[in-house]
Amino acid sequence: MNLAFYAPLKAADHAVPSGDRAMARALIAALEFGGAQVTLASDLRSRDGAGDAAVQQRLFDAAKAEVARLIPQGHREKWAAWITYHNYYKAPDLIGPAVAKALKIPYLLIESTRARKRLTGPWAPFAKAAEAASDAADVIFYLTQRDAQTLERDKTQGQTLLHLRPFLARQTLPAMSLGNGPMLSVGMLRSGDKLASYRIIAETLHHLPSGAWALDIAGDGPARPQVEALMAPFGKAVRFLGQLDATAMESVYARASLLFWPGVNEAFGLAYLEAQAAGLPIVAQNRPGVCDVLAPGDYADPEDGIAPMSTRLQALLAVPSLRMALGERARCHVAGHHLLPAAADTLRRGLARAGVSL
Numbered sequence: 001m002n003l004a005f006y007a008p009l010k011a012a013d014h015a016v017p018s019g020d021r022a023m024a025r026a027l028i029a030a031l032e033f034g035g036a037q038v039t040l041a042s043d044l045r046s047r048d049g050a051g052d053a054a055v056q057q058r059l060f061d062a063a064k065a066e067v068a069r070l071i072p073q074g075h076r077e078k079w080a081a082w083i084t085y086h087n088y089y090k091a092p093d094l095i096g097p098a099v100a101k102a103l104k105i106p107y108l109l110i111e112s113t114r115a116r117k118r119l120t121g122p123w124a125p126f127a128k129a130a131e132a133a134s135d136a137a138d139v140i141f142y143l144t145q146r147d148a149q150t151l152e153r154d155k156t157q158g159q160t161l162l163h164l165r166p167f168l169a170r171q172t173l174p175a176m177s178l179g180n181g182p183m184l185s186v187g188m189l190r191s192g193d194k195l196a197s198y199r200i201i202a203e204t205l206h207h208l209p210s211g212a213w214a215l216d217i218a219g220d221g222p223a224r225p226q227v228e229a230l231m232a233p234f235g236k237a238v239r240f241l242g243q244l245d246a247t248a249m250e251s252v253y254a255r256a257s258l259l260f261w262p263g264v265n266e267a268f269g270l271a272y273l274e275a276q277a278a279g280l281p282i283v284a285q286n287r288p289g290v291c292d293v294l295a296p297g298d299y300a301d302p303e304d305g306i307a308p309m310s311t312r313l314q315a316l317l318a319v320p321s322l323r324m325a326l327g328e329r330a331r332c333h334v335a336g337h338h339l340l341p342a343a344a345d346t347l348r349r350g351l352a353r354a355g356v357s358l
Helices: 019-033 053-077 096-103 124-136 145-154 193-205 224-237 246-255 270-277 307-318 320-337 340-353
Strands: 002-006 037-040 079-087 107-112 139-142 160-163 183-186 215-218 238-242 258-260
Touching: 002 019, 002 053, 002 096, 019 037, 019 079, 019 270, 019 340, 053 079, 053 096, 053 124, 079 096, 079 124, 096 107, 096 124, 107 124, 107 145, 124 145, 139 145, 139 340, 145 160, 160 340, 183 246, 183 270, 193 224, 193 307, 215 224, 215 246, 224 238, 246 270, 258 270, 258 307, 270 320, 307 320
Parallel strands: 002 037, 002 079, 079 107, 107 139, 139 160, 183 215, 183 258, 215 238
Antiparallel strands: none
16 A cells, blocks of 8 residues: 655654654654555655745745646556645645645645734735645544634534544564663754753752753754853753764663653653653653654643742752652553554544545
């Protein structure tokens, strides 16, 4: 069974790593695990981050050329369905609906968001295209409950919505962390939401007793000087590990004691799943998206400020048995809900609803 796969925000074979690329690759792995053959249909990146009418028109034109190229390919390769990952107003799927219609095959979306407030303003043409793609979908898989709300409100007649839990592209759990190393934060070093999380981390660290903790930071990016400045008061207690590949990250998780990441405006955050799979307890804020991947537990509300996270960190650092118990609970949660077999089963059910059997 041959399926066409497309990620308009960032292709699965893009050279630059990111959570979006990792999720696209995980989805392909889950589809293949379920028995499909997957074709990367296009690498056209439709993103317009600035609301530029000229950029949008250029991408509309490029998409038309891609549609003309892909229809014959789809006929030759006998695509059974088209699947697009991450359709939204800044990076809409400008290709899939037209190709699927021409080939008379089901059209499915994974993580498609509705943003009707963007139907006016600088992104209006792209927002309309993203809405049209959502309207055209036979099945939409949503990753978080926040996305489900607007998808349910605006779904078209006969459209199926299914909850696909964010997941790791692996069948089994990694080795359990010993839980006796430094705390760990994992996130790109860039401005905006990531930098906001690092500011919260730095503010929280000021409330911890000096000499009682250490923190490793895994990640890199253009805001590294700002993050280094935030962490400078803590001296050698904070160590920057840089950008690490998957193998190196497994070693980092295996020696860490806990993951500390507030999660400002995270869509969900694969690092939470990776850390929990290794048996790390999580200190995070109770934010939409983030709560969709965390094991049930005690997470501070953002409006409660720094104090609850500081208290939580001190308790976990002081009681190794508590860290291990919470880490084991998190590990079991990931094993049951967020690995490849569970994701493949959900995708298989969605394809079946669209009339495609793997």
